[in-house]
Amino acid sequence: MKSSSLHCWIVVNGYLQHDKFSSLALFLQASAVRKGISADLIRNSNLIPVIENGTPLLKGTFEKLPDFVLFMDKDIHLARHLELLGLPVYNSSTAIEVCDSKAKTHQALANHGIPMPKTLFPPFTYEGIERKNLDAFKKIGSELGYPLVVKEAYGSFGEQVYLIPSEHEFLEMVNKLGHRPFIMQEFIEHSKGRDIRVNVVGNQVIASMQRKSEHDFRANMTAGGEASSYTPTKEESDLAIRCAAILGVDFAGVDLLFGEDGPLLCEVNSNSHLLNIYECTGINIADSMFDYVMDDMRKRKES
Structure with a gap:
């Protein structure tokens, strides 16, 4: 594939020494390479945000700044610092911060007609x-x-x-x-042990899965749930897309509950783990993420 000439950083946490996070980073890097993007995996622990004489600087083990950053961590101060340096960061520091807190997420979605549990x-x-x-x-x-x-x-x-x-x-x-x-x-008794993960990129649903647990009120796979490919209804898709748009995320995993009268918002994950849904559906969401970023970078250059 012809190179896009873009260079990116995929920022991950330097202290999470777990195979699932390492595998996700490599999964994302492989997708970037397929899209012709030069991608470096950068640990947040190798970047030191500095403000000197009122000017934001960045110290660390890197040769040059990238064209954009795919921020797969929750180090809000680092993400915001990269934005201060003028770098496009996906997702933005503001979006990550709001999604990282379930309290902030629900309050940010208030007054928008989003159905959610009391x-x-x-x-x-x-x-x-x-x-x-x-x-x-x-x-x-x-x-x-x-x-x-x-x-x-x-x-x-x-x-x-x-x-x-x-x-x-x-x-x-x-x-x-x-x-x-x-x-x-x-x-929400009606949704006990089951929910839907809807992965949104831009204003599109890319992939979805239903998670079920026979022995836990939580459907998460880490808690023992099992996943199957799922085709969301229009109402479910529209709800996921609306939530992502209100929160300003470029891409997210939106979790929905089965309410008796329709879907309910459970939470929004700005740093959604992509490997489970890839194994479940065969859909590589990372490819869609980089397509979205390249299109956005092109629009930035033209504007």
């Missing part, structure tokens, strides 16, 4: 300051009913998500979480 936000406390009066949480439990779902604001692969059966266990969980940010939601 969501409540806990009273804030500081680190080391125990919530001794839990009356507010007793009211929250009455509002949502039991069982209810507690989700830590930051977490991946279905971890840090808890199904709480009673007030006693709810108050225990609140004390256990302490100052860590979390949200509380109604439990």
Whole structure:
């Protein structure tokens, strides 16, 4: 394939020493090469953002800055620093930051007519300051009913998500979480152990899969769920595309629940893991991501 003459960095976390993340990085790099893009895998730990005399600089083990960055990490400060240097970053630091927090995601999607589970936000406390009066949480439990779902604001692969059966266990969980940010939601019984992952690139659905678990209320594959290829309805596709557009993500894995009256937004993953859906559907979303980026880079050059 003729080279596009573009050079990119694929930024990954330097401290996640796990095969699944290494495999994803190589998967993305291989896709870039197929598209004729020169791609370097760069660990965030090898880049040091610097502000000197009010000017953003970047120190690290690299020869030159790239034409664009595919940012596959959640190092928000680094992503924003790269943008300060004038580099196009996909996804943007703002989009990654909003999607990284389940609390920020749901609030960003409010007032847009996005169907989602009823969501409540806990009273804030500081680190080391125990919530001794839990009356507010007793009211929250009455509002949502039991069982209810507690989700830590930051977490991946279905971890840090808890199904709480009673007030006693709810108050225990609140004390256990302490100052860590979390949200509380109604439990969607109709979607117990099943959900949909819809991968969106630009304003298009590229691939989808349904995940099911026979033994866990979470459908995530890391939690033991199994996946099968899935063709989303128009309503499901439109919802995923709308959520991605509102949050400003160039590409994302949008998770939907099966509500009794239609799909409900569960969460939006700006750094979606692409290997599971590739193995499930045979669709390489990375190819579509680089097609999107090359088209966007062309538009930037022409404007």
